Amino acid sequence: MTTSLADVAASGATLRAFLHGLPGVDRVGADQRAAMLGTRSIKTTAKARAIDLAISMVDLTTLEGADTRGKVRAMCVKAVRPGGGAPRVAAVCVYPDLVPVAVEAVAGSGVKVASVATAFPSGRSSLDVKVADTAFAVAAGADEIDMVIDRGAFLSGDYLKVYEEIVAVKAACGEAHLKVILETGELVTYDNVRRASWLAMLAGADFIKTSTGKVSPAATLPVTLIMLEAVRDFRDRTGRQVGVKPAGGIRTTKDAIKNLVLVQETAGADWLTPDWFRLGASSLLNDLLMQREKLATGRYAGPDYFTLD
């Protein structure tokens, strides 16, 4: 069924009625389903393919106050050529002022440049500043913008403010893709995660992303499960596909593979590509490369071989 949801945001009241009319999340059921899918084992050949797929989905990230041009350049080299014949990652993710460095370093490789904007990570600034932050990153060459929602507005029930900010930032993105970070660790309930997912998609998000990586808990499996259900149901309802990016705290190959199983079993194979699913992580790539080497040779390459963060 393809139904227009255009009038849902006609007013704060209609938006609230829609979001609160979504079915509630069965918390115990979501936790159990995520735990059950997380224990699935996969064969060695499937594991090799899964590792390469996971590498191709990584948004290799550095978001520290101490980031330097040199650190970003080194990260980009690794993003483009992770080593050992592994595929390139999907994107690098940096603060807006470092976008030009990343753009130059990945030029011609196919690796995208993503940048966090809108007063990341708190989102506490005026809309003008958030739009300017976005425009700055896009003008510098960012292919993707990772914005944060105003959690304060969301938690006080001012859904229209959150919606309008996303619409304004989306407009400032132009051709750049917009990932909307829900910061699920601050949303308190799974029902809120479902509501925020729909709110972001209704406002035009190309991707919904769990977390900034600055708040704990970050990308838990149940939260990713709820967001995958939301993109699946949103596409059933509107015909538009939206991507999902768990980010924050994903460090091991085991974590990555659990996420891939979740995608396959929840949203389905249409989401199992870097166009529709990303893993936002600062150190996951190292473990994926080490496990890849172990599968191929039977032994781990030492840290001399892989640059460890």
Ligand SMILES: O=C[C@H](O)COP(=O)(O)O
């Ligand atoms: O968007 C990605 C996160 O900021 C990275 O978080 P992480 O350092 O826990 O992998």
